[in-house]
Amino acid sequence: MISKSTLVTGANGLLGYEVVRRLVAESRTVVAVDRSIGEVATLTDQAFELEIGDVHKLHEIAARYEIDAIVHCGGFSGPMVGRDNPALMFKVNVGGTLDIAELARQIALRSGRCRLVFCSSLTVYGDQPADDITEDFPLSPRQSYPSSKIAGEAILSAYAAEHGVDAIVLRIAGVYGPRRKTSCVLRRMITDALQGRPTHLPYGMGFPRQWVYVDDVVAGILLALDVETRPSRTFNISAGVNPTIDEAAAIIHELIPTADITLDEGPDPEDVTLGRLSIAAAQRELGFKPGVPLRQGIARLVEAITEPHRTERDR
Template sequence: MTYTSPDRVLVTGGAGFIGSHLCERLLGGGAEVVCVDNYYTGRRENIRTLLGHPRFETVRHDVTFPLYAEVDRIYNLACPASPIHYQFDPVQTTKTSVVGAINMLGLAKRLKVPILQASTSEVYGDPDVHPQPEGYWGRVNPVGIRSCYDEGKRCAETLFFDYRRQHGLAIKVIRIFNTYGPRMHPDDGRVVSNFICQALKGEPITLYGDGAQTRSFCYVDDLVDGMIATMATPDAFTGPVNLGNPGEFTMRELAEIVRELVGSSVAIVHRPLPPDDPRQRKPDIAKAQAELGWTPKVPLREGLSRTIVYFDTLLGTGRTARGEPDRVAAIR
């Protein structure tokens, strides 16, 4: 899917894993892109190949403070998304989701432009409905160690819909399920990056609990397709809409696939399950298919193979022969 508008687009969290891929895709479609990031978890290396682009600019800024800019649409992705990062400073995590949403919504209201909120499948908590449709209200612990992220994102959704009802603001809300691919941080504690890095370095793969808990994994290119498709919908469509791959795998299955693709025989070891860790997670994507014409296309093995190449190059472990494909020429 290609973005074909000459609009000036603001992406908060634009130097992050997902944000950098979104910036790259928007540039490829002809947009001017303003990347806003405070580099708490975002990295300049993620946008290094974009820095000299004539339609790309960066602003170092924390969204918990007001931002003044002139843009035509806003993607709000700013917030640490991995447990290691969002639990390090949980108060700031909540402020980023809530105060950051207020500031970005205020900017969108002043400019009268559409704004998309990158929400999360974590709003469903540890679900007792499976798979999770958008109409399910979730089962979230409001006082647990994951609450700063889960409840912060839930409150941000509330704010978005109240701005819609009270001010007529053009909003879009997506709920992102587990996403993976090149530019993930090697130390973010997420299961895909953990398993790949451990296998590449010849370390035992760590499974939490018995490994029977399930997740669904969406390759980042597919997610970006869905984000752009959501922003392109008519004003009447607000979401929330699930964006994720409905293929469901146990953690043990994922570990075994990673070992096979890396060509490693490292052991699999077990550790206690963290508090409030969901037992299962799988998106119902019927709404995305009907309203966006969107279905993820990249199978897990193919996406993992691409991600393994990226981490192998990053870590210098020498198990693969090539690095991440250079897509810069395509957006010049």
């Protein structure tokens, strides 16, 4: 199911930007929207500033470009963002998803189809240390962010059941990559090492963290966007492994021998304790296959972070 024109929300963010880049590289028509278009405007002339909640402009853009598919990456991007303003978190994430679901319903009424891919999060599972977490595991959020994602999933489930909206939910692991702007322990350890600072974390030794490189997530999103038929509506997207923070620190030390990283025992108090996500459904029904192992992804991140430091030293 190759869409004619795809709308990407949150298009200047970590995921949205790379989705737009891939679609443009494949010579596909893509319309990018975000509250600030920034760098994504260098990828496409069809990039527009759009505040979540501006439904009139949203529908006008969709009609102008004959949108028939949507990738919804917009909204608050993690539990570390907007922690002190839960009301705004719910307004943006839940209200924004409702607006997108209604847009998809109206597009489908007019044109007969509209695929909608929604970027949810592994945090919806809450604390569940057992491995092989499948999509039918109970959801147990303990923060506003995963609660807002569950609400978005429920909205799409209702729109799919009652109105035939062709929605696919992707529960995505912790995404890392060069363009990530929000808090990231990998970036912190690398940046500290490059700047000659020690890193001490009061947690992390033996604590698993399910990172997935941004390119693998984008591949999963495009597979979900294009798949013809599938029995499931919800898929886990991860690297299929759950390395510990100390294992990641060891990789960074191998790549940057001067790195001085120390960790205490125990879990990150601001993160969920979650066993390895099963990606069997995504592999079977979408053809998803993660291709960037942690060491390779960290090496890419080191290179991306090193370049600005190298430029500064050369001035």
